[in-house]
Amino acid sequence: MLKGDTVITELNRLVDAVEDSLSDGLDVARLAASLGTTEYHLRRMFSSLAGMPLSEYVRRRRMTRAATDVVAGDPILDVAVRYGYGSAEAFGRAFRSVHGTRPADVRRHGGPLRSQPQLRFRLTVEGSSAMDTRLTDRPALRLVGHATRVPLVHHGVNPHIQAHIASLPPSEHARLTSLGNGEPAGLLQVSADVDPDYTEGSELTYLHGVALDAATTPPDDLDVIEVPAGTWVVFRSSGPYPAALQETYAASATEWFPSNPWRLRPGPSIVAVLDRAEDFSTATTEVWMPVERA
Structure with missing residues (x-):
């Protein structure tokens, strides 16, 4: 464990x-x-x-x-x-x-050399700020929307994702919102097929869409990611966007996973934007990660 x-x-x-x-x-x-x-x-x-x-x-x-x-x-x-x-x-x-x-x-x-020292991990005291977290068991769901392949970017706005979303007309955002009938609710940012090493620049599938329950048939013109039933950990955060969201991802690894008997399982990670400023400079988000008992 x-x-x-x-x-x-x-x-x-x-x-x-x-x-x-x-x-x-x-x-x-x-x-x-x-x-x-x-x-x-x-x-x-x-x-x-x-x-x-x-x-x-x-x-x-x-x-x-x-x-x-x-x-x-x-x-x-x-x-x-x-x-x-x-x-x-x-x-x-x-x-x-x-x-x-x-x-x-x-x-x-005799050089020059760029040596990589042997790593040694040490436990430090973290967690002075509480993380807004919950665990939820969810039935199978369908994530539907518009998908594309993009490179992984660790810090700042991913311009490839930004361009993909900007290419969709406002009417399509409204259409997607009206289709969603599952949880997570609202418009979703879905990252699937992510390299387990999380290598910057490696390609992943990004889907801008919504969740449908398993009984709903998606429209033929939308991309679909089928997600099996399972447990999810959900992290909620608010603040500057995307900095607060990226800090939440980092804190999940450095604070939550080492302190709880859960581990990541393969599957998409999902960001639900619950509220945001008009210019998207700040936002309240939920990050959904698939987990299983360690």
């Missing part, structure tokens, strides 16, 4: 496993199962708390260790093979992407 100081312990075990497998690859699914959790949840918690995807951390640590071997004088092809690369050229490209220079230059000059 990933709970409280246990989540910190298990993430540190993940970091230790990365160190032990830099040369032969890490089976994250097997490790997650041994910890009593899921690969999906483990990757999401790591990326949220570390500020980078697990895959990026592994790449940086591998190239940090490889730089030590290069400086020590090991043949570059031997180092390449040691860390899973089939050629010195492929290794050189990966090395340069992290360190900004070629292995041969590092060997001659």
Whole structure:
């Protein structure tokens, strides 16, 4: 169960496993199962708390260790093979992407190097402000509306989503609102097919639409995301938009999940805008995340 100081312990075990497998690859699914959790949840918690995807951390640590071997004088092809690369050229490209220079230059000059220290997670006291949260069991529902593929943006307004919404005529917003008969209520911002590592720039499916109950047939001209029955955690927040919403996402990882016996399960995350300023500078929102017992 990933709970409280246990989540910190298990993430540190993940970091230790990365160190032990830099040369032969890490089976994250097997490790997650041994910890009593899921690969999906483990990757999401790591990326949220570390500020980078697990895959990026592994790449940086591998190239940090490889730089030590290069400086020590090991043949570059031997180092390449040691860390899973089939050629010195492929290794050189990966090395340069992290360190900004070629292995041969590092060997001659000893640097420059951009080392990634080994992470160590520690429990700190948070939660001095209460989070407005509830858990709800919901039957299957249909999310219907207008969908598009967009890159993931961690901070600020996502211009691709903004452009997608702006392309819809006002009459379509009114039509969608009149169609909605499920919960969450109102116009919804739905993110589906999100990379478990939550890598910035990775593609996701964004749907601007509403929720229908399972008995309602959606119009043929709308995109549909079918969502099975299950439990959801709902976080409510108010304040500057989208800053308050993004802070809520961050707090869910740093405060709520480590303190409660729930973990994320695959499925869309949903933002319901309950109220907003005319210029959308501030808003009251609910974030719905699919969860299961840890």
